[in-house]
Amino acid sequence: xxxFSLIWPLLFTLIPLSTFIAISWALFNHALxxxxxxxxxxxxxxxxxxxxxGLSALxxxxxxxxxxxxxxxxxxxxxxxxxxxxxxxxxxxxLIAMAGSVTADHLLVLxxxxxxxxxxxxLLVGFYHERESSRKSAQQSLLVTGSGGLILLAGFILxxxxxxxYRLSGIIATLPDIPQTHTLHLAMLLILVGAFxxxxxxxxxxxxxxxMSAPTPVSAYLHSxxxxxxxxxxxxxxxxxxxxxxxWELLLKGVGSVTAAWGMILTLRERDLKRILAWxxxxxxxxxxxxxxxxxxxxxxxxxxxxLAHALYKxxxxxxAGNIDHxxxxxxxxxxxxxxxxxxxxxxxxxxxxxxMAGLPLSFGFVAKEVIxxxxxxxDVFLFARIANTVFGIIAVAVAGTTAIRVFWLHxxxxxxxxxxxxxxxxxxxPLILALVGIGLGIFPFMAQxxxxxxxxxxxxxxxxxxxxxxxxxxxxxxxLGMSLLLGTLVFLLWDKLHIGLEWxxxxxxxxxxxxxxxxxxxxxxxxxxxxxxxxxxxxxxxxVATLLGSVTFVLGAGLWLGRTDTVWPxxxxxxxxxxxxxxxxxxxxxxxxxxxxxxVLLLANGLIGYGxxxxxxxxxxxxxxxxxxxxxxxxxxxxxxxxxxxKRLEMGNSVAEPRWRPMxxxxxxTVASVLTxxxxxxxxxxxxPQLSEYFGHNSVVAAHGRNxxxxxxxxxxxxxxxxxxxxxxxxxxxxxxxxxxxxxxxxGGQA
Amino acid sequence: xxxxxxxxxxxxxxxxxxxLLVSVWVLLRGHxxxxxxxxxxxxxxxxxxxxxxxxxxxxxxxxxxxxDPVWLAASGVLLALLSGVPGWLSGQAYLTHLWLSVLxxxxxxxxxxxxxxxxxxxxGVWGALSGYSLALLAVDENGQENGEEHGRDR
Numbered sequence: 001x002x003x004f005s006l007i008w009p010l011l012f013t014l015i016p017l018s019t020f021i022a023i024s025w026a027l028f029n030h031a032l033x034x035x036x037x038x039x040x041x042x043x044x045x046x047x048x049x050x051x052x053x054g055l056s057a058l059x060x061x062x063x064x065x066x067x068x069x070x071x072x073x074x075x076x077x078x079x080x081x082x083x084x085x086x087x088x089x090x091x092x093x094x095l096i097a098m099a100g101s102v103t104a105d106h107l108l109v110l111x112x113x114x115x116x117x118x119x120x121x122x123l124l125v126g127f128y129h130e131r132e133s134s135r136k137s138a139q140q141s142l143l144v145t146g147s148g149g150l151i152l153l154a155g156f157i158l159x160x161x162x163x164x165x166y167r168l169s170g171i172i173a174t175l176p177d178i179p180q181t182h183t184l185h186l187a188m189l190l191i192l193v194g195a196f197x198x199x200x201x202x203x204x205x206x207x208x209x210x211x212m213s214a215p216t217p218v219s220a221y222l223h224s225x226x227x228x229x230x231x232x233x234x235x236x237x238x239x240x241x242x243x244x245x246x247x248w249e250l251l252l253k254g255v256g257s258v259t260a261a262w263g264m265i266l267t268l269r270e271r272d273l274k275r276i277l278a279w280x281x282x283x284x285x286x287x288x289x290x291x292x293x294x295x296x297x298x299x300x301x302x303x304x305x306x307x308l309a310h311a312l313y314k315x316x317x318x319x320x321a322g323n324i325d326h327x328x329x330x331x332x333x334x335x336x337x338x339x340x341x342x343x344x345x346x347x348x349x350x351x352x353x354x355x356x357m358a359g360l361p362l363s364f365g366f367v368a369k370e371v372i373x374x375x376x377x378x379x380d381v382f383l384f385a386r387i388a389n390t391v392f393g394i395i396a397v398a399v400a401g402t403t404a405i406r407v408f409w410l411h412x413x414x415x416x417x418x419x420x421x422x423x424x425x426x427x428x429x430x431p432l433i434l435a436l437v438g439i440g441l442g443i444f445p446f447m448a449q450x451x452x453x454x455x456x457x458x459x460x461x462x463x464x465x466x467x468x469x470x471x472x473x474x475x476x477x478x479x480x481l482g483m484s485l486l487l488g489t490l491v492f493l494l495w496d497k498l499h500i501g502l503e504w505x506x507x508x509x510x511x512x513x514x515x516x517x518x519x520x521x522x523x524x525x526x527x528x529x530x531x532x533x534x535x536x537x538x539x540x541x542x543x544x545v546a547t548l549l550g551s552v553t554f555v556l557g558a559g560l561w562l563g564r565t566d567t568v569w570p571x572x573x574x575x576x577x578x579x580x581x582x583x584x585x586x587x588x589x590x591x592x593x594x595x596x597x598x599x600x601v602l603l604l605a606n607g608l609i610g611y612g613x614x615x616x617x618x619x620x621x622x623x624x625x626x627x628x629x630x631x632x633x634x635x636x637x638x639x640x641x642x643x644x645x646x647x648k649r650l651e652m653g654n655s656v657a658e659p660r661w662r663p664m665x666x667x668x669x670x671t672v673a674s675v676l677t678x679x680x681x682x683x684x685x686x687x688x689x690p691q692l693s694e695y696f697g698h699n700s701v702v703a704a705h706g707r708n709x710x711x712x713x714x715x716x717x718x719x720x721x722x723x724x725x726x727x728x729x730x731x732x733x734x735x736x737x738x739x740x741x742x743x744x745x746x747x748x749g750g751q752a
Numbered sequence: 753x754x755x756x757x758x759x760x761x762x763x764x765x766x767x768x769x770x771x772l773l774v775s776v777w778v779l780l781r782g783h784x785x786x787x788x789x790x791x792x793x794x795x796x797x798x799x800x801x802x803x804x805x806x807x808x809x810x811x812x813x814x815x816x817x818x819x820d821p822v823w824l825a826a827s828g829v830l831l832a833l834l835s836g837v838p839g840w841l842s843g844q845a846y847l848t849h850l851w852l853s854v855l856x857x858x859x860x861x862x863x864x865x866x867x868x869x870x871x872x873x874x875x876g877v878w879g880a881l882s883g884y885s886l887a888l889l890a891v892d893e894n895g896q897e898n899g900e901e902h903g904r905d906r
Binding site: 623624627628631632634635638639642643645646649704705706707708710711712714715716719720722723726727729730732733734736737740741743 | 778782783784785786787788789790791794795797798801805821822825826828829832833836846847849851864866869870872873876877879880881883884885887888889890891892
């Protein structure tokens with residue numbers, strides 16, 4: 001059993017492992033960018049175009065590298081979960097969707113993978129689908145990111161049509177040279193909304209902390225290291241194109257700054273370790289958006305550094321939170337403390353990762369922080385962004401202290417849990433190794449130099465030929481760090497006091513917050529839908545029929561009036577006996593249907609009309625149609641008769657209890673009939689274009705070896721349509737069967 | 753208990769096979785004379801409906817090939833889907849049909865992917881419309897039979 005349960009995790013883990021090695025190897029041996037293109041939908045000019053440049057390569061390495069850690073961790077975290085295979089399958093699909101998103105060079109292909117990540121995020125957040133909170137969070141994340149994706153699609157289409165190409169690399173190259181039209185502005189705004197929803201920027205920030213009901217490896221992977229960075233990735237990718245636009249710059253800086261500061265302040269409100277980390281992720285994403293908005297070259301380097309550094313410290317911190325949850329059963333700050341004795345290795349990983357988050361020297365976070373400060377001291381940053389950045393830095397220190405020091409070193413509170421054990425190697429290796437990589441890159445930053453330089457060059461094309469020199473510079477940053485460290489420690493010590501204050505504020509502001517607006521609008525949807533349904537689906541069959549016939553006649557009549565042509569009354573020719581008898585049958589059936597009240601007889605009279613039409617078809621030269629009509633009519637009568645008999649047995653009325661004379665119904669019938677007659681007369685008057693029937697008649701035997709033209713059209717010339725039709729018929733049966741089954745069981749139960 | 757008509761019960765069996773035979777004949781002649789998969793399938797449905805009226809829907813369902821309308825319909829769609837593959841593999845557009853003469857002396861007798869396609873339509877229509885008809889006809893059968901049958905369906 002033990003060996004068997006290891007096979008699947010190992011097999012799945014091979015996927016990120018092999019792709020990580022392959023990408024690293026390829027990066028080492030081949031120059032960027034790489035391009036691949038396959039024709040997909042040639043008629044629409046959609047190609048599966050992929051392009052890997054420095055930025056894509058950085059994202060790919062993060063996706064597969066962090067993915068490797070996540071896959072290993074999942075093996076330990078969900079060791080006893082029956083649906084572990086599902087988690088692995090979804091994570092693998094997510095990895096593919098992510099890799100596709102960051103390499104796609106065609107807007108529509110990018111959109112497809114982008115929505116794929118939203119969908120998989122929905123499925124992964126709802127992994128514990130038996131819990132209501134999970135389902136709600138999953139729905140929320142899908143509604144926000146999924147509808148953001150649709151807005152993004154609208155933006156992509158506008159952009160593609162305005163520029164005249166859907167190739168991302170081409171659009172970015174041409175954008176600076178074309179005039180800034182209103183269409184382009186609208187496209188840009190829509191794309192911004194799409195990217196902001198994905199990267200949880202204000203006012204779409206609320207879904208990310210709620211997505212924490214996902215299993216911890218999922219939170220570490222999707223909601224901190226990769227998927228939420230997709231929005232930032234898209235902004236960074238488009239920045240060379242839109243970078244000179246004032247609105248673009250203002251929006252990125254403004255929204256990013258607000259998100260960075262507000263996200264960090266909301267961090268203090270939380271008591272749950274994972275939610276604390278989630279809010280700080282929101283804030284980091286805000287900082288990244290600001291950095292994309294800055295124009296200087298240093299800012300582009302800073303984006304690359306922060307992307308990597310954040311993945312390397314936040315994923316281990318999530319793993320640490322997961323370990324604590326796994327081994328103590330809680331993530332609540334109030335119940336945790338003094339865990340360093342029982343969980344020494346987790347404590348070490350937490351300490352190393354937190355050092356990077358706080359930006360302490362000799363960590364990769366420090367390198368990132370240094371470059372960010374450089375970038376922000378350039379002239380084009382307004383004061384607000386600087387304040388936001390300071391708040392961000394201070395609280396980052398406090399969060400790092402809380403996750404690493406408070407739960408491991410401070411004394412446990414009175415109600416703390418005592419039955420604690422250290423986790424297994426599958427839960428310890430991923431955070432330790434990732435945190436160690438973070439420290440290693442902090443001591444030897446030049447190892448990441450080429451990668452970051454290539455990524456920055458993708459965001460800032462003028463940097464292509466400039467070598468980047470990342471080295472350890474301890475003196476300059478100490479001063480700036482000193483203040484944020486000091487204030488951060490202060491916030492860390494006052495955490496509980498600040499928490500109470502924020503709770504008080506939250507209670508006051510709760511009603512106008514974005515979340516409550518979202519909740520209320522969600523409540524409205526079923527209400528409106530119910531109101532509409534009650535109006536339209538009243539269950540009165542005669543009114544349904546009247547509505548259908550009336551609206552069809554109206555539309556048809558209006559169409560005829562607008563496109564009216566001369567009506568031609570056909571010349572009189574003596575009909576054959578067959579046609580006359582068929583018409584007599586139809587007229588007889590119609591009159592009988594109008595007069596008869598007993599339902600079964602009514603059905604038979606109705607059948608007469610069908611048989612009459614079939615005979616008419618037979619004599620007018622379409623035997624195929626006649627056969628079909630005969631068979632369908634027969635089956636229909638038998639089936640409906642069975643239902644009527646059932647109704648009779650249930651004593652639900654034997655005859656139609658309606659007045660014999662209904663003027664409105666007669667009027668409606670007369671209108672339908674006259675509009676149809678009018679239509680026929682106009683059709684008769686129009687000149688007939690024989691091109692198609694001549695083609696089919698001519699080619700039926702020559703090209704398709706069949707003399708029955710109708711059948712040849714069905715199975716050969718239009719075979720694709722027929723295939724679609726039989727598939728639809730089959731699918732409709734699949735959908736109808738459960739309903740019909742319910743119908744059959746209900747009266748049976750009622751009788752008993 | 754539903755009243756049974758003796759004459760119908762006796763006649764049902766030969767008639768069932770006769771109708772099926774006719775339906776296959778209509779299917780096969782379809783390419784040159786009036787007929788084809790759609791009509792043939794519909795005629796086959798009428799045979800199934802006849803059996804359901806004479807006996808009951810469960811018996812009619814078990815008379816179907818594969819003993820289940822959904823599977824029958826699915827196999828038909830699958831057959832039609834597959835019939836396009838040979839043409840596609842030979843480098844033409846998907847669903848381009850191929851012909852193969854069996855006897856050079858009798859050029860009218862040929863096998864082709866068109867026939868497979870039409871047979872797929874036949875099975876698809878037979879399965880799908882039988883499914884509808886049987887489910888609707890079952891409304892008129894009494895409760896005990898249904899419960900038993902419902903259990904078997906699962």
